[in-house]
Amino acid sequence: MDEKDWNAIRVLYEENNISRAAERLYISQPALTYRLKNLEKEFETSLYFKIKGGIEFTSEGVHLADYAADMLNKLQKTKDYMLNMQDEVKGTLRIGVSSNFAQYKLPKMLKDFSSNYPNVQFNVNTGWSNEIMNLLDSSSVQLGILRGNYDWYGVKTLLHKERLFLISKKEVDMTNLFNLPFINYNTDSSLKNLINEWWHDRFPEPPFVTMETDRQETCKQMVKNDLGIAILPEICLQPSDNLYTYGLSYKNGDPVLRNTWLMYNKDSLQLSTVNNFIKFLDNGSTI
Numbered sequence: 001m002d003e004k005d006w007n008a009i010r011v012l013y014e015e016n017n018i019s020r021a022a023e024r025l026y027i028s029q030p031a032l033t034y035r036l037k038n039l040e041k042e043f044e045t046s047l048y049f050k051i052k053g054g055i056e057f058t059s060e061g062v063h064l065a066d067y068a069a070d071m072l073n074k075l076q077k078t079k080d081y082m083l084n085m086q087d088e089v090k091g092t093l094r095i096g097v098s099s100n101f102a103q104y105k106l107p108k109m110l111k112d113f114s115s116n117y118p119n120v121q122f123n124v125n126t127g128w129s130n131e132i133m134n135l136l137d138s139s140s141v142q143l144g145i146l147r148g149n150y151d152w153y154g155v156k157t158l159l160h161k162e163r164l165f166l167i168s169k170k171e172v173d174m175t176n177l178f179n180l181p182f183i184n185y186n187t188d189s190s191l192k193n194l195i196n197e198w199w200h201d202r203f204p205e206p207p208f209v210t211m212e213t214d215r216q217e218t219c220k221q222m223v224k225n226d227l228g229i230a231i232l233p234e235i236c237l238q239p240s241d242n243l244y245t246y247g248l249s250y251k252n253g254d255p256v257l258r259n260t261w262l263m264y265n266k267d268s269l270q271l272s273t274v275n276n277f278i279k280f281l282d283n284g285s286t287i
Helices: 003-015 016-023 029-043 058-082 099-104 106-116 129-137 190-203 216-224 267-271 273-283
Strands: 048-051 056-059 091-098 120-127 143-147 155-168 181-185 208-213 229-233 244-247 257-264
Touching: 003 016, 003 029, 003 056, 003 058, 016 048, 029 058, 058 091, 058 099, 058 208, 091 099, 091 267, 091 273, 099 106, 099 120, 099 143, 106 120, 106 190, 106 273, 120 129, 120 273, 129 143, 129 190, 143 273, 155 190, 181 216, 181 229, 190 257, 208 216, 216 229, 257 267, 257 273, 267 273
Parallel strands: 091 120, 091 143, 181 208
Antiparallel strands: 048 056, 143 257, 155 229, 155 244, 155 257
């Protein structure tokens, strides 16, 4: 097996469909099938079987897919360290970033870093914080920027604190929110728990939910059209939104804050790309 074989097995395992895997690999379906048949001959076993709409891996195939992912990970680490042995700061910085942070903060951050280190490339994965946590655990990324509180065995540094805000099109009475239409949105469990914790601290009854949206930006557009109220992190709000905003506090007066963390494995500091990016953040990068 070589790198192309490892990648073919990994992509096929992720897609569970030969035609979609071939598209991702930029090869023809017959070429991928031929490569897979050769692997089955080499290991003298079946790696998968066809089902309606795709394929299913055999237990031997799952084992080989795990092996392929492990080998690709080791190869990437080797490439990273080989580049690091050169004096020039170059290579690929692999980052996993929470979606909101990626949308509102990351582009400028990477642009500023690129101005200082133009030979560094970026491989960025975005998603909910629990998904970024999984990427960190599997060493698929070197750095993770996550929102909310997660346990991590490596280095965990607080990047940013932000307040949660209630938003509305019209002025509202904060003591009477449970009678107003409330708009929900899909988000990670840490933010949901924070919102629910504040609500239960202030009100004896649940919010009057009238709408469920797929994401925060959709939710904000609904509020702009006076279809209800919502609770969003400060990072999502802009002066141009022209909305009433109310910073949330618990009954004891403490503000409701959400933390953004930088997480990485200490061994990654041996890489000049990672080390310089962390120094860049420590030296006052705008967050």
